[in-house]
Amino acid sequence: MYSEFCIKKQNDEKFVEKGTVFQQDGESDKEFNDLKWCCLGKAPSLENFEPECSGRKDIKADVVLIVDGSGSIHPEDFSIMRTFLEALVRSFDVSRDTVQFSLVQFSENVQIEVALNSSHNINGLLHTLQSFPQIGGGTWTGNALSFVRQRVLVKSMGARANVPRVMVLITDGESQDEVKAPALELQCLGVEVFVVGVSGAMYTELVAIVSPPADTHVFIMNNFRDLQQILPELTESICLRIQYKQKMIKHNL
Numbered sequence: 292m293y294s295e296f297c298i299k300k301q302n303d304e305k306f307v308e309k310g311t312v313f314q315q316d317g318e319s320d321k322e323f324n325d326l327k328w329c330c331l332g333k334a335p336s337l338e339n340f341e342p343e344c345s346g347r348k349d350i351k352a353d354v355v356l357i358v359d360g361s362g363s364i365h366p367e368d369f370s371i372m373r374t375f376l377e378a379l380v381r382s383f384d385v386s387r388d389t390v391q392f393s394l395v396q397f398s399e400n401v402q403i404e405v406a407l408n409s410s411h412n413i414n415g416l417l418h419t420l421q422s423f424p425q426i427g428g429g430t431w432t433g434n435a436l437s438f439v440r441q442r443v444l445v446k447s448m449g450a451r452a453n454v455p456r457v458m459v460l461i462t463d464g465e466s467q468d469e470v471k472a473p474a475l476e477l478q479c480l481g482v483e484v485f486v487v488g489v490s491g492a493m494y495t496e497l498v499a500i501v502s503p504p505a506d507t508h509v510f511i512m513n514n515f516r517d518l519q520q521i522l523p524e525l526t527e528s529i530c531l532r533i534q535y536k537q538k539m540i541k542h543n544l
């Protein structure tokens with residue numbers, strides 16, 4: 292079986308290239324640890340999908356917003372980021388049966404600000420988005436990605452089976468630990484990974500994190516003030532991927 296986007300796993304931990312054609316040597320529905328290869332499938336054609344997600348009761352997803360709270364981000368910029376996150380959440384219908392959000396903040400530590408199963412209280416969710424304090428410190432992005440896989444996108448925190456899973460990372464980049472392997476582990480578990488890189492974030496680091504193709508999953512801005520400009524394009528891209536994943540799940544593909 293051949294696929295355009297496959298990831299080869301070497302030994303126990305190391306990964307090599309993605310985006311090349313590899314022969315699959317494993318079953319895609321196995322636990323990730325049993326895989327030698329992880330195939331993400333071809334980048335889908337999204338021409339027939341309706342992009343508007345706002346107010347759509349048929350759009351279901353568990354979405355993790357993972358926010359860089361490290362000291363390299365100016366407090367004023369962090370405040371702008373909070374406003375951006377609030378606008379992003381308002382673009383979806385939030386409920387137990389539609390879209391659930393989790394808000395996670397990281398530096399060298401990681402903390403859950405809102406769990407998926409606490410996000411149905413929309414007023415509480417918006418209040419947290421407007422006010423959660425920046426933790427400051429280092430930028431251990433890889434550690435944070437592993438945390439999302441192990442502690443956030445899990446049943447006990449409200450993650451649902453057979454519902455598309457999406458992660459949106461917002462960072463100014465320059466991770467102090469390795470990001471590629473933890474990002475690929477998320478992707479191999481079916482998580483659609485997007486990144487918003489602001490103010491000096493390195494494109495190559497961001498491309499290593501996102502699901503393919505990079506041109507619909509990496510969003511780069513020169514400064515935080517411009518964040519609002521990408522909101523329509525970002526929400527549309529997330530919405531399209533959710534619809535595609537729902538279709539795949541429905542048809543058991």
Ligand SMILES: [Mg+2]
Nearest residue numbers: 361362363430
């Ligand atoms: Mg930093």
